[in-house]
Amino acid sequence: MSDVDGSSARPGASLQVDGVTVRFERTAAVDDVSLQLEPGRVLAVLGPSGSGKSTLLRVVAGLQRPDSGRVIIGGDDVTDVPTHRRRVALMFQDGQLFPHQDVAGNVAYALRRQGLSRAEAAGRVGELLELVGLPGMERRRPGTLSGGQQQRVALARALAARPRLLLLDEPLSALDRALRDRLGADLRQILTTSGTTAMLVTHDHDEAFTLADRMAVMSDGRIVQEGPTADVWRAPADEQIAEFLGFSTVLEGEAAARLVPGVARLALRPQALRRADDGEHRATVLGAALGADVVRLRVRLADGVEADAVAELGEPLPEPGESVRLRLVPAAAAPLPG
């Protein structure tokens, strides 16, 4: 237990979850979940609403006692250690800043509690604000900041305590799309730079993909697939997971093999079929709509199967009934087992 309250040079610790089960009444919200995360890595737990991911996060944070199983952080079994002694930090959707304190006061909160002098804390606050891209913002009040800036302050505050493990609950979902993309990329960079081990829960596959090295997909309290983000993204274990990861069409048999020879089931993202004059696949347009960065098509393939497709903006919008040629974008297609 020596490291629970002590400080170490390297902030990130390993995380191990061993056979954790949490029951509410009869049902298991978390059902025999085991996970391992190496120091400095970021794990996204991805799942639909009610799949148990927040409950799992609360167990790791020490806010929920498991009915069985263990939580081990940096080699210490913390299952019976209260939250404030686990050296974990939590960051929620809405940063929950103290409204009456300025940015520096918010970020310095944990530092002052650790007994740093005012001058030491001020220096560290400056560094942290630099890290999250808000240099010089010390004197601003939370109410005068944008949503994205507030999330950055919340992140700086969470990192101030040099947590061994940072726990994030849908950290980007309260932000609008453009801000989410920008802060997502920054957050990823900040976590990597600071060497922080982090676990985030989200129902947004883009958020998981942007932020995490590893992904665990949860359904009905269980982990149904786990691995490096790119691997899960490229090879979902079944149709339900594929759908959850943003694949919109599953082709079977002939229709699948026509696109990728030898494949019996093929999951396609909406952008997997792209209009191209030299494309080798023929299709009939059923409908077309302007999207923000592409034209979205609904098409019928040669086999009579319907699928999504995209076309470049700027090309004339194809009419329903029009015949088009499509090219497969292999990175947006994944063979499914079975």
Ligand SMILES: Nc1ncnc2c1ncn2[C@@H]1O[C@H](COP(=O)(O)OP(=O)(O)OP(=O)(O)O)[C@@H](O)[C@H]1O
């Ligand atoms: N305190 C509680 N008492 C009773 N049931 C609970 C409690 N907390 C969660 N549950 C139930 O446990 C299951 C998992 O809930 P949990 O909040 O972990 O899911 P989630 O995947 O985080 O969902 P969301 O994305 O909607 O937050 C749900 O069926 C929920 O109703």
